[in-house]
Amino acid sequence: MRAILLGPPGAGKGTQAARLSERYGVPAISTGDIFRANVGGGTGLGLQAKEYMNAGALVPDSITNAMVKDRLSQDDVGNGFLLDGYPRNPDQAVELDLMLGDLGVKLDVVLELTADFDEVTQRLLGRALKEGRADDTEDVIRHRLEVYAESTAPLTAFYEGRGLLVQIDGMGEIDDVTERLVAAVNSLSTP
Numbered sequence: 001m002r003a004i005l006l007g008p009p010g011a012g013k014g015t016q017a018a019r020l021s022e023r024y025g026v027p028a029i030s031t032g033d034i035f036r037a038n039v040g041g042g043t044g045l046g047l048q049a050k051e052y053m054n055a056g057a058l059v060p061d062s063i064t065n066a067m068v069k070d071r072l073s074q075d076d077v078g079n080g081f082l083l084d085g086y087p088r089n090p091d092q093a094v095e096l097d098l099m100l101g102d103l104g105v106k107l108d109v110v111l112e113l114t115a116d117f118d119e120v121t122q123r124l125l126g127r128a129l130k131e132g133r134a135d136d137t138e139d140v141i142r143h144r145l146e147v148y149a150e151s152t153a154p155l156t157a158f159y160e161g162r163g164l165l166v167q168i169d170g171m172g173e174i175d176d177v178t179e180r181l182v183a184a185v186n187s188l189s190t191p
């Protein structure tokens, strides 16, 4: 399975990506997690990304694309992958196409988790209390949702135009959302 999980911050992409990764035996690749690990480890990449992340802005494409290209060149993506948090704008989507073309593979599906704006704001504020993420303050959350609406949301039309988009209701119980995703993925292989 080669899939992208789309959806606003707080829609549950990370949780669902972990579950799908286990179910289908493909790695979940979260650009946010990779950036956070680099910030935590104080690497050069982390230093480059940190200010953008803390502001709720996108890390520049040149940095992000190079990181994803490197990750997709690793052996464990041979059976597929689940991208969580990438691409985040149309230029990254074009870049991803080039990377996959070089690897000689194609995307199977783009799963969009749809979520209510107020609900995701509440979820993110709740997560901020639990995890203490530096980018989970109210102002930064608002900005991340704006960035999503402006830069990332256009990707739904981009992938819909290519017949790859499947929209899934991301609201409700976590298990129910997983079942909807699994049903959508399984229906792809049955003609």
Ligand code: AMP
Pocket: 009, 031, 032, 033, 035, 052, 053, 054, 056, 057, 058, 059, 060, 064, 084, 085, 086, 087, 088, 092, 135, 144
């Ligand atoms: P996430 O955990 O996916 O919400 O990502 C956390 C932060 O990492 C984002 O707010 C961005 O600052 C940065 N980030 C993650 N993925 C990308 C991406 N594809 N392009 C640019 N910045 C990203």
